[in-house]
Amino acid sequence: MLDLTPKTLADRKALRINPCKTCQPVGALYAALGVHRCMPHSHGSQGCVSYHRTFLTRHFKEPAIAASSSFTEGASVFGGGANLRAAVKNIFDVYDPDIIAVHTTCLSETIGDDLNAYILEMDIPDDKLVVHANTPSYVGSHVTGYANMVAGFIRYLADPRAPKGDRIAVFPGFVNPGDIRELKHLLARMGKDFIMFPDQCGVMDAPMKGVYEMYPDGGTPIDDVRALGGCRHVYALGHAASEEPADVLDKKCRVPNTVLPLPVGVAATDAFVMAVAAGGAVPEDIEDERGRLLDLMLDVNPHLHERKLAIFGDPDTVAGLTAFALELGMHPKFVITGTPGEAFVHRTEDILAGYGVGDCTVKAASDLFELHQMVKNHPVDLLVGSSYGKQIAKAEDIPFVRLGFPILDRYAHSYMPMVGYRGAMRIVELLAGAIMDRYDRDCADEDLEAVM
Amino acid sequence: MYAQILEERRQSIGTGGDVGRTRSIRCETASVSGAVSQRACVYCGARVVLNPITDAFHLVHGPIGCASYTWDIRGSLSSGSELYRNSFSTDLQERDVIFGGAEKLARAIDEAVERYRPPLIFVYCTCIVGVIGDDVDAVCRSAEARHGVRVIPVKAPGFSGSKSTGYRLACEALMKLLEGHEWDGEREGVNILGDYNLAGEMWIIVGYMRRLGIPVAATFTGDASFERLLRAPRARLNVVQCAGSMMYLANLMEETFGIPWVKASFFGLEDTSTALRQVADLVGDDEIRRRAREFTEERSRETAKLVGPYHGRLAGKRAAIFVGGGFKAISLVRQFREMGMETVLVGTQTGKADEYEVLGRLVGPDTVILDDANPAELERFLVERGADILVGGVKERPLAYKLGIAFCDHNHERKHALAGYEGVENFTREVASSILSPVWRHARG
Structure with a gap:
C-alpha cells in the first residue's frame, strides 16, 4: 500500500500524510469516561462523537458512550447555546448520569461559543453537575484534549477547602485500564491511601455480566475529584x-505535585516508586518484581542489544518506550510523535544523551509518511507504535510491536500493562518475541533450533 | 430498570403491528440534542461513498480529526491503486483558523500533485471551512487549471444535515465528474451502484454479471478508478444495491444520460437470485435470461446444501438488526427468514419512510422498528424481545456482547463478503459461530 512513498525527503508545508495524532475531543472523551457515572458530551456536530466512540470502541473493544449537541445550520450561525441546554436536559432526563462533561469541538470553538456562560445560565438539577473543557481540534492533539478535560474537572470540582489529609493523588496519564490497574497494584503494595484520577478501570474494561450498564462500576467517584x-x-x-x-x-488548591515520566522501564518505575515512597521503605515484593525484571533483561540481552528501532506514538508513551529501549541496550534511531511541542523533543534528547546516543532523530509534529521515509533511508530492526505502523512494517519488512494508542487490529492490549516492573516484563516479551520470530522466519533450516 | 424513552423519540419507534398500517416512522431528521446517537455526519456520508475510488486523492480540508478517523477504515478493496487508503489532510492549525486556510489548501494540492500525480482530487471541507470563509471553489478551480487534473470540492460540514446529506453531496460530486462524458454510441451492459467492495463484494457481483454475459461499464464506487467511472454513461441500466446512498445518483443519471435504474439487493439467497434474473430480464436477450435462470437455480441449490446443516441449529433463534440503510435492513429480514430465524427488532441510521413501511409489512406484529436508535433503546428492546443475535456495526458489537447476545458485523468491519451466494454462506457461518460460541456456556449462569 505504501509503495508510493518516495525515498527522497522533500519539504512539506501544507500536506499532512498519515497522521500520528488525532484531535483533542477524543482524548477529552476518554478522560471523561474515567469519572464514575459521567456522560461525556461533545459540543459540536453529531459526526464527531460518532467517530470518537467508534475510535475508542475499536481500541478498547468496549462500548464508549457520549452524547452530542448535534449542531444544525442554525446553531452554526447563532451559536450552540440552545442545543447545549436541550442536550443537558435530555441527558439528565433519559440517561441519568451524575455529571456531564462537555468538551468543545473545532466548530463550537470557531463560532466562539462561551461554555462558561452557557453552563452558568443553565438549569441544572440540584444533585447533578455539568463541567466543561475547551478542546479546539486545531490545537495540539488527542493528548492535549485529555489533559484539558482532566484540568477541566479540577477547575470545576476540586475543592480548595477539602480537609487536608495524608491521601495522595495519582494522575495516570493517557494509558490503558491495564496500566492503571498496575499502578494501583504498586500503590496498594506500598500501603498508600490514594485517589486515582481519572480512572477508566471498570469502565473501559468492564466485565461481561450479561447486562449492559451505561455507567459500569468504575471511574473516579465525584467526591474523590x-x-x-x-x-x-x-x-x-x-x-x-x-x-x-x-x-x-496547584494553582487552585495549593496541592504540590511531582511530574514524572510515565513509569515505563526500570528507571522511570523506580522514580515513581521512590517518589511515592517519599523516603519510606519500599516493600520487599516490589523489590522482587524489580529484581525479576532485571533478571529477564539480562536473559534477553543477547537478542536485543544494539538492535536499532523506530518508535512512534503519543509523546509520553514514546518517551517512556525510548527510555526503556535504551535500558535494554537497544538503539533508538527514530522517535517521533504527531503531537506538536518541542518540550517532548528536548526531554527525549536528554534521555538519549544519558546513554550517549547522539544519532537518533527525534521529532514532534511529525507524521507516519515522514517516519516511513526515515526508515526507508536508514533501515531499523524493529518498529514500535500503534496499529497505523503496520503498513510501514509490511512495506519495509520490519518486525513490528504494537504498543500505544490506538491498537485497532489486535486484542487484549487494553487489559495488559506497559507501566511498572511487570509492564516492562510484558514489553520485553513483545520486543524479544518479535525479533526472535523474525529470526526463526528468515533463518536457514539448519539454523532453526528449539533452544535460542 | 430501563432508560426512559425520550418524548421526541417516540415517533421514531414503532412495531410491525402499526408501522405502515396506522402510522409511519419519523425519520430523516436531525438527531435529538443530547442523544447518544449511533449516527455519523454529512462528511462521513460523503467520504464513505467516494472513498473507494482507488486512484483518487482524498484530501480532507480541516483540523486533523476527520482525516484520522476516516483513515483506511472501510475495508473497501482495490484491484489497482491503493492511494485511497492513505490519510491526507491540511491539518488546520489555530493560525489557519484565524487567517484562513485557503492558501494552505492550495499548497497542499500542489504538494499532492508533486508527490502522487493523481488523476482526480476530492477536497472534503469539514465543519469549520465555511465558517472561516475559505473560498474552496476558487482554490479548486485554479488548482484544476494549474495542474490539469480534476479537483472537485465536496463541501460537507458535519452540521449541514445528516449522513444522507453527505450521500447526496457525494452523488453530486460524481455527477460533476461525469459532466462532458455523455455517450452517443451504442449502449451496453450495466453500472453497479451502491456497492463498496467491502471484503470484495463488488467483485462477486461483477463476476456474476460476467458469468451471465452482461458487461459492467462502471462500478460506483467499489474498486472504481477515475478512467472506469467515466465509462458510466455508456451503460444501458443502473443496478442500485445500496439504495440509501445511491438512489440520488441513479435519478441524476436517468435525467442526464437517460439511463434507467433498478434496485437490486445481493444479500440473501432469494434477493440475490431475484436481482440477477431481474437484471437479465432488463438488459439481456433470451440466451442471457436462460443463463440467469440456470445460474441462479444452480447456485441456490448448491448454497442451500452448504448452509443446510447450520439451519437446524439456528432455526427459531431471534434476530435483531441495526444497520445504516433501510434497503439492506429489508434484505436482512428476508435472509433471516430463509435461515428460519425471526427478526424481533429492526432499525437503521438513515432509513426512509417508504422503507420503514416495507419493513412494517415484512415483520411480525411484535417486532420493534426504530430509526436512529441510541444504546439505551437498543438495550431495552434487545432484552425485551429476547434477541439471540444483533447484526450491526462497530459501536453495537460490545453492547451486544455485554448483554450476552451474539453479534455479526454487517458494516465496515466485515472481512468476509456477505453479498451474493458466497455471502449467504459466510453470513450463515458468522451468525452460527457467534450464536454457537462455547463462551456463552460460561456466560449464562
Missing part, C-alpha cells in the same frame, strides 16, 4: 497528559 483539593501531594505521570492538570490543581 472534589477531595483532590485536600491531597497531600499529586504524582502526575506523563508530561503531555498530566502536567497541565497538576498545575491547575
Whole structure:
C-alpha cells in the first residue's frame, strides 16, 4: 500500500500524510469516561462523537458512550447555546448520569461559543453537575484534549477547602485500564491511601455480566475529584497528559505535585516508586518484581542489544518506550510523535544523551509518511507504535510491536500493562518475541533450533 | 430498570403491528440534542461513498480529526491503486483558523500533485471551512487549471444535515465528474451502484454479471478508478444495491444520460437470485435470461446444501438488526427468514419512510422498528424481545456482547463478503459461530 512513498525527503508545508495524532475531543472523551457515572458530551456536530466512540470502541473493544449537541445550520450561525441546554436536559432526563462533561469541538470553538456562560445560565438539577473543557481540534492533539478535560474537572470540582489529609493523588496519564490497574497494584503494595484520577478501570474494561450498564462500576467517584483539593501531594505521570492538570490543581488548591515520566522501564518505575515512597521503605515484593525484571533483561540481552528501532506514538508513551529501549541496550534511531511541542523533543534528547546516543532523530509534529521515509533511508530492526505502523512494517519488512494508542487490529492490549516492573516484563516479551520470530522466519533450516 | 424513552423519540419507534398500517416512522431528521446517537455526519456520508475510488486523492480540508478517523477504515478493496487508503489532510492549525486556510489548501494540492500525480482530487471541507470563509471553489478551480487534473470540492460540514446529506453531496460530486462524458454510441451492459467492495463484494457481483454475459461499464464506487467511472454513461441500466446512498445518483443519471435504474439487493439467497434474473430480464436477450435462470437455480441449490446443516441449529433463534440503510435492513429480514430465524427488532441510521413501511409489512406484529436508535433503546428492546443475535456495526458489537447476545458485523468491519451466494454462506457461518460460541456456556449462569 505504501509503495508510493518516495525515498527522497522533500519539504512539506501544507500536506499532512498519515497522521500520528488525532484531535483533542477524543482524548477529552476518554478522560471523561474515567469519572464514575459521567456522560461525556461533545459540543459540536453529531459526526464527531460518532467517530470518537467508534475510535475508542475499536481500541478498547468496549462500548464508549457520549452524547452530542448535534449542531444544525442554525446553531452554526447563532451559536450552540440552545442545543447545549436541550442536550443537558435530555441527558439528565433519559440517561441519568451524575455529571456531564462537555468538551468543545473545532466548530463550537470557531463560532466562539462561551461554555462558561452557557453552563452558568443553565438549569441544572440540584444533585447533578455539568463541567466543561475547551478542546479546539486545531490545537495540539488527542493528548492535549485529555489533559484539558482532566484540568477541566479540577477547575470545576476540586475543592480548595477539602480537609487536608495524608491521601495522595495519582494522575495516570493517557494509558490503558491495564496500566492503571498496575499502578494501583504498586500503590496498594506500598500501603498508600490514594485517589486515582481519572480512572477508566471498570469502565473501559468492564466485565461481561450479561447486562449492559451505561455507567459500569468504575471511574473516579465525584467526591474523590472534589477531595483532590485536600491531597497531600499529586504524582502526575506523563508530561503531555498530566502536567497541565497538576498545575491547575496547584494553582487552585495549593496541592504540590511531582511530574514524572510515565513509569515505563526500570528507571522511570523506580522514580515513581521512590517518589511515592517519599523516603519510606519500599516493600520487599516490589523489590522482587524489580529484581525479576532485571533478571529477564539480562536473559534477553543477547537478542536485543544494539538492535536499532523506530518508535512512534503519543509523546509520553514514546518517551517512556525510548527510555526503556535504551535500558535494554537497544538503539533508538527514530522517535517521533504527531503531537506538536518541542518540550517532548528536548526531554527525549536528554534521555538519549544519558546513554550517549547522539544519532537518533527525534521529532514532534511529525507524521507516519515522514517516519516511513526515515526508515526507508536508514533501515531499523524493529518498529514500535500503534496499529497505523503496520503498513510501514509490511512495506519495509520490519518486525513490528504494537504498543500505544490506538491498537485497532489486535486484542487484549487494553487489559495488559506497559507501566511498572511487570509492564516492562510484558514489553520485553513483545520486543524479544518479535525479533526472535523474525529470526526463526528468515533463518536457514539448519539454523532453526528449539533452544535460542 | 430501563432508560426512559425520550418524548421526541417516540415517533421514531414503532412495531410491525402499526408501522405502515396506522402510522409511519419519523425519520430523516436531525438527531435529538443530547442523544447518544449511533449516527455519523454529512462528511462521513460523503467520504464513505467516494472513498473507494482507488486512484483518487482524498484530501480532507480541516483540523486533523476527520482525516484520522476516516483513515483506511472501510475495508473497501482495490484491484489497482491503493492511494485511497492513505490519510491526507491540511491539518488546520489555530493560525489557519484565524487567517484562513485557503492558501494552505492550495499548497497542499500542489504538494499532492508533486508527490502522487493523481488523476482526480476530492477536497472534503469539514465543519469549520465555511465558517472561516475559505473560498474552496476558487482554490479548486485554479488548482484544476494549474495542474490539469480534476479537483472537485465536496463541501460537507458535519452540521449541514445528516449522513444522507453527505450521500447526496457525494452523488453530486460524481455527477460533476461525469459532466462532458455523455455517450452517443451504442449502449451496453450495466453500472453497479451502491456497492463498496467491502471484503470484495463488488467483485462477486461483477463476476456474476460476467458469468451471465452482461458487461459492467462502471462500478460506483467499489474498486472504481477515475478512467472506469467515466465509462458510466455508456451503460444501458443502473443496478442500485445500496439504495440509501445511491438512489440520488441513479435519478441524476436517468435525467442526464437517460439511463434507467433498478434496485437490486445481493444479500440473501432469494434477493440475490431475484436481482440477477431481474437484471437479465432488463438488459439481456433470451440466451442471457436462460443463463440467469440456470445460474441462479444452480447456485441456490448448491448454497442451500452448504448452509443446510447450520439451519437446524439456528432455526427459531431471534434476530435483531441495526444497520445504516433501510434497503439492506429489508434484505436482512428476508435472509433471516430463509435461515428460519425471526427478526424481533429492526432499525437503521438513515432509513426512509417508504422503507420503514416495507419493513412494517415484512415483520411480525411484535417486532420493534426504530430509526436512529441510541444504546439505551437498543438495550431495552434487545432484552425485551429476547434477541439471540444483533447484526450491526462497530459501536453495537460490545453492547451486544455485554448483554450476552451474539453479534455479526454487517458494516465496515466485515472481512468476509456477505453479498451474493458466497455471502449467504459466510453470513450463515458468522451468525452460527457467534450464536454457537462455547463462551456463552460460561456466560449464562
